[in-house]
Amino acid sequence: MHITRSCGTLIFLWGAVLLCMAGADDFRSLMAVRFFLGALESGVSPCFVQLTSMFYKRNEQPLRTGIWFSMNGIAQVVGGIVAYGIGHIKSDIPVYKFPFLIFGSATVVWAVPFFLFAAPSPAAAKWLSSAEKDVAIKRVSENKTGLDNKEFKLYQAREALIDPQVWILILFVIANNIPNGGISAFGPLIIEGFGYSKLGTTLLGMPFGGAQVLALLITGFLAGRIKNCRIILMCGGLVVAILGLSLMYALPEENKLGRLLGYYLAIGFSATYVLSLGLIQANIAGRTKKTVVTAALFIAYCVGNLIGPQLFFEREEPHYRSGFIAMIICLALDFILLVILHRLYVLKNKKVNPLTIKFMAGD
Numbered sequence: 001m002h003i004t005r006s007c008g009t010l011i012f013l014w015g016a017v018l019l020c021m022a023g024a025d026d027f028r029s030l031m032a033v034r035f036f037l038g039a040l041e042s043g044v045s046p047c048f049v050q051l052t053s054m055f056y057k058r059n060e061q062p063l064r065t066g067i068w069f070s071m072n073g074i075a076q077v078v079g080g081i082v083a084y085g086i087g088h089i090k091s092d093i094p095v096y097k098f099p100f101l102i103f104g105s106a107t108v109v110w111a112v113p114f115f116l117f118a119a120p121s122p123a124a125a126k127w128l129s130s131a132e133k134d135v136a137i138k139r140v141s142e143n144k145t146g147l148d149n150k151e152f153k154l155y156q157a158r159e160a161l162i163d164p165q166v167w168i169l170i171l172f173v174i175a176n177n178i179p180n181g182g183i184s185a186f187g188p189l190i191i192e193g194f195g196y197s198k199l200g201t202t203l204l205g206m207p208f209g210g211a212q213v214l215a216l217l218i219t220g221f222l223a224g225r226i227k228n229c230r231i232i233l234m235c236g237g238l239v240v241a242i243l244g245l246s247l248m249y250a251l252p253e254e255n256k257l258g259r260l261l262g263y264y265l266a267i268g269f270s271a272t273y274v275l276s277l278g279l280i281q282a283n284i285a286g287r288t289k290k291t292v293v294t295a296a297l298f299i300a301y302c303v304g305n306l307i308g309p310q311l312f313f314e315r316e317e318p319h320y321r322s323g324f325i326a327m328i329i330c331l332a333l334d335f336i337l338l339v340i341l342h343r344l345y346v347l348k349n350k351k352v353n354p355l356t357i358k359f360m361a362g363d
Helices: 003-021 027-055 058-086 095-117 130-141 154-162 164-193 198-204 206-225 230-250 256-265 268-283 287-311 321-351
Strands: none
Touching: 003 027, 003 095, 027 058, 027 130, 027 268, 027 287, 058 095, 058 198, 058 206, 058 268, 154 287, 164 198, 164 230, 164 256, 164 268, 164 287, 164 321, 198 206, 206 230, 206 256, 206 268, 230 256, 230 268, 230 321, 268 287, 268 321, 287 321
């Protein structure tokens, strides 16, 4: 089964499992269903990274990846409106089950056209003529990172395990997603701790999604247009996020608007993670190696999101001082790792033949 058929199947199953969450009535059943939901979700994102590298030129990939990931922000904006409306429903069915029913059904329906019509590569795109397919293949061949190949090559897997940039990126992604896990799990409680109502936090979380969309589109656009700026943009996103977290941590309780602004600025770390996916697309050659590295980074993503919520202690609510300190430290570590990674790319570029492709810190 090729990559888009696999992805379509995973999307369908994910929607079906999401519908099953509406039938979970206790903690054990909810966690069991959530486990399968996460397992299925882990397969979709690596598929997209592979498809982006096969369909788009290197300078086009950051914006496309940003557009894809910005749907998280769109979902938060739209979901906030939907959740606010659901909060006013009077029904015998528990209100918390409605999002599972609504979004699970939509996902199952969308999986069908994706499975039937999404192309696994330019050569298999039914909407292109033979001449257009040739042009599309030649465009991405300029990436020199390999076209679609189903053969698993063991030597490429070994290369992935001993490549220093891979391990730096793994550490980066873990540290980057510890704040993501914390804010994703405790975002509403953090806003509520600023002095807002429970239902109001649903609406106040929407600008957070909007800020994520803007951050991803702006950084994706700049990374595709300006050479050698990707790591610089990532560092900039970290600085913005550290500023936001510092405001949330240090401002007095009565300064609700300032702390809320800090919450919106904290989304800067999201753009850095998406740009790190672009580094895989730009600098990792070979289908097998790219698959192994992508899988490793998504495992790192899960590890970071698993650790993040554990740093928010019930005894510290609603301020969660330890959680904010941990997040700031993680992002500072990310900044150091990016400086090391940039230096590594510079050294590698000095060693390669000028006629071969360069490692792209920003292109």
